[in-house]
Amino acid sequence: xxxxxxxxxxxxxxxxxxxxxxxxxxxxxxxxxxxxxxxxxxxxxxxxxxxxxxxxxxxxxxxx
Numbered sequence: 001x002x003x004x005x006x007x008x009x010x011x012x013x014x015x016x017x018x019x020x021x022x023x024x025x026x027x028x029x030x031x032x033x034x035x036x037x038x039x040x041x042x043x044x045x046x047x048x049x050x051x052x053x054x055x056x057x058x059x060x061x062x063x064x
Contacts, residue, residue: 005031009042009052020056028058039063 007013013020020028032038040062042049053059 003035004037004039006039006041009040009044009049013040013058014052014056018052018055020058025056025058 013024015021028038038060040049040053040058040060042062042064044052044064046062046064049062049064053062
């Protein structure tokens with residue numbers, strides 16, 4: 001059973017405004033409530049990733 005989802009940030013979770021869309025936020029919330037663990041994967045520096053997390057209120061583990 002899949003228990004962990006890893007997401008790329010640029011062009012996958014977010015678009016040009018560095019935001020996660022409202023429909024996608026709803027889906028991610030449902031997945032979290034179902035016990036799915038989520039991880040952000042990016043080539044961005046961690047400083048930029050922290051700004052993305054704050055802007056989108058999406059605090060999951062990440063690797064860069």
